[in-house]
Amino acid sequence: MKNYLVLIPARGGSQRLPGKNMRQLGDKPLLGHSITYALRNGLSDIVITSNDAAVLDFATQNDVQIVERPDVLAGSEEPVVTALQHAVNQLQKKYDAVILLQPTNPLRPEGLLKEAIAVFDREDCDSLMTVSRNEHKLGTISNHQFIPYNYEMGQRSQDLEPLFHENGLLYIFKTELLKQGKLLGAKNYPLIVDHPFAEIDIDTEADFIKAELYLKHFK
Template structure:
């Protein structure tokens, strides 16, 4: 097995759901679900990068490594790659690859990470991302006219060409890519996830309520 770093980015300053990383989802704060998931998978090198003192204190209470992210790397428009680069540069230990677990995607199938690592190593890919199928009939609107994009009018949904969206459940990528300013390489493996947890991505209060419902309904599979 490669030498992995599990990295959990949790910046302060969410505008649509203030304090969301420490907001309680079931018995754990939001960030606690990603921490618990990594710990249950048996990883020891787990790091939280944050500019939120409450998040940092919580992570330290779990005996995790905490990297204090500068505020200039934690703005609303700042890409996550800069936080990852800063984290790797701040650590003396070197890693072959990074497993990125975003707190905003707190619910993950139990076996997903094990499966992802197995594929990542067997396929010898540069990166791996989780995706889910989009079964919607999509289109564009031009001059108030709807134009189908991925289907023709009257076509059955089950006959649509498969399209997939990036669900954000987890990413794995070689540290070499990070040095190049990338998360995903040319040899990127799309791991298809069909579990309902893939629908959860928390940005708003409504997203949070949906996560609570899913956590309760699917708790036997979490």
């Protein structure tokens, strides 16, 4: 059994939805859903990396380890990988793999994490990401003309070639991969998730309202 670390990055300074990581969703702040999810799945090595005082205080009050992220690693243009590298480098304990839970994906199917860990162990992956089937007819626009990309005009939606997108629910990757500045490796396993929660990724007020509705109706 691999030694897993759960990392939850929760920087301050969101421009589209200020203070979103501490905004109340149901009975707890957005951040609290990822913490609770990890604990419910038997994972106790949980670290929050943030430059937000309110986030760090909440984590501390809930007995979750924190790493204070330098502001230089918390800008809107800064990739999350640098914050994760910084957090791992601050820890005394060494881990085989990291589970990334993003606060902006607060709703996850109950058994998903255990399934993901089982697949990661069985397949000996470099990394694992969750994906969902795309059901849309996609195309490009050129010279004011719509050009179908993944279908032909008149084709039925159910006959589309299977295409998938990253849904952000969770990622798992070897710590050695993170040291190389990567989250996804050559041997990357796409775990398919077919659940309404995969539609929730909170960046805007409309996203938050949708999450409240899904939390209520898809227990």
